[in-house]
Amino acid sequence: MKTLFLFFGTILAAASASADPTKSSFFTNDFFGDGRDRWRSASYTLFLGFEGENTGGVAHDIRIRAEIISPWGSRNQPTGNDRPYVGMLGLGVFVNESFGQLQYNVGAEILATGDQTNIADFQQGFHDLTGIAGYLPKDMPHEHVGDSVTGMVSAEFARGYTLAEGFYFRPFVGAQVGYETFGRVGFDILVDGYADAKRYVRDPISGFLQPASPERASKMNDMSFLLGADYSYVTHSDFFPHWSDVEMTNERLRARAGVQVRIRKVSTFFGITYLSKEFESQVESQTIGVLSLEFPF
DSSP states (O other): OHHHHHHHHHHHHHHHTSOSOEEEEEEEEHHHHHSOOOEEEEEEEEEEEEOSGGGTTOOEEEEEEEEEEESOOOTTSOOSSOOOBEEEEEEEEEEEEEETTEEEEEEEEEEEESGGGOHHHHHHHHHHHHOOOSOOTTTSOOOBOOOEEEEEEEEEEEEOEEEETTEEEEEEEEEEEESEEEEEEEEEEEEETTTTOSOEEEOTTTOOEEEOSTTHHHHTSSOEEEEEEEEEEEEEETTSOTTSOOOBOSEEEEEEEEEEEEETTEEEEEEEEEEOOSBTTOOSOEEEEEEEEEOOO
16 A cells, blocks of 8 residues: 555656646536436546656546445335445546557556545535435435545556547457456447547546547537447455445446537536446446536636
């Protein structure tokens, strides 16, 4: 773990000296997907991309994220055999480059979980303030995943194919080892504005891509359509601890569709991602909404 902190510190110091980073962000919320607030409840992920002399000419992405994973929130629904509550904060650094026509993203993340993150208190306060029904940590009987600081290393490799002008097909394979360990295979289809960018970043929850390269601003000027799907085989997850009676599913499927359009000076993206069941007693799959607003500064 000390080695990871040293690694992150070195990269952050180099990146902080770089000017004008590329920026990408994703906000996901289950309520925007199927109108119910539970399981992969909400997340926010911010990517800052750096390249230049201070990074040795290699492109790096710094990923900062927060996520809420909750049991079923409605008091009118079964709450007995459900997953533990998870609040998490993550900081990751990734090399995002190409080798010939092969695009790769390799890196590591430090993740803090449990009540030490104050995510549960934030969610409780938000629901109290807005009066929106949902999972309220103080009122529900479910256990929370305990305080921990853990991490992961991951790698993803992709190859893009331009099938027609403005039509880009990008299959990929990936693997992760750490707080969740899995192998993954999938594809993305990008039409018009987002097609054929030099580099992309991927939201870890929804799976959506966004360009992450200096020509990003030009990619925002045109409407874009995104489709994709992937299959994962998960062998370990800290989000289903041994003390929980909930049995994790090994096979996971994501399918997604979204559209990006420029409105005045703001690039707006909205998408929907279908997530298959993550544990055996999950009564149904879920759909989450994804929103991104990108400003030209």
